[in-house]
Amino acid sequence: MNITFTFPVVTWLDPEDPEDSEISSCEAVIRPIQLDHPPYEMNLDARGYSFHLIFGNQVNGNFLCIPNWQFGCELADLDDKSWNMDSILHADSQLDYEDATAITWALSVVSSYIDR
Numbered sequence: 001m002n003i004t005f006t007f008p009v010v011t012w013l014d015p016e017d018p019e020d021s022e023i024s025s026c027e028a029v030i031r032p033i034q035l036d037h038p039p040y041e042m043n044l045d046a047r048g049y050s051f052h053l054i055f056g057n058q059v060n061g062n063f064l065c066i067p068n069w070q071f072g073c074e075l076a077d078l079d080d081k082s083w084n085m086d087s088i089l090h091a092d093s094q095l096d097y098e099d100a101t102a103i104t105w106a107l108s109v110v111s112s113y114i115d116r
Contacts, residue, residue, distance in 0.1 A: 003030040003113065007046070007105035009098050028102050035114045042110060046102035055107065064107070069094060078111035 006025040014020040028046035035042065038056030045051075054065045055075065062075035064084075073091035076083035081104050088100040095103070 001032065003032070003109060004028070005030070005105065005109045007102050009047075009101065026098070026102070028106060030106055030110055032110070032113070035110065040110075040114055042106075044103065044106045046106070047098055049099065051099075051103060053103065053106070064088070064103075066103075071095065075107070078107045078114075081105065081108055084108075 004027060006027050008023050009026045010021050010023050012018065012021045026047060028044060031043040031045070033041040033043065039054050040056055041052075041054050043050060043052055050068070051066050052068045054067065055063060055078075057063070060074065062077070063072065064075050065072045069092075071092050071094065073087045075087060078084075084107060085100055085104045088095060088103055089097065
């Protein structure tokens with residue numbers, strides 16, 4: 001069962017003026033692999049990219065690994081978009097703002113599907 005969702009994408013029209021932007025929606029697809037018990041695993045297809053997400057909990061809290069992007073970071077609760085977005089963006093410069101947004105929203109969406 002695939003899960004389709006939309007997430008916001010911000011387009012800055014003038015890089016010099018952060019107020020000069022518009023928000024549109026982008027569609028993404030979650031392809032669950034393992035949502036019955038941690039570590040949870042799924043593929044996320046968004047903006048023409050594929051992210052293999054492995055996430056769960058460890059002694060210091062929650063974590064996210066994206067092996068096909070050689071990426072890892074800590075997470076708050078899966079629904080905490082603000083904290084998770086900040087953690088993803090500061091963990092690695094290879095993921096841009098739109099990728100981090102797609103991943104953050106996917107984690108929040110899938111949180112209602114997992115057995116905790």
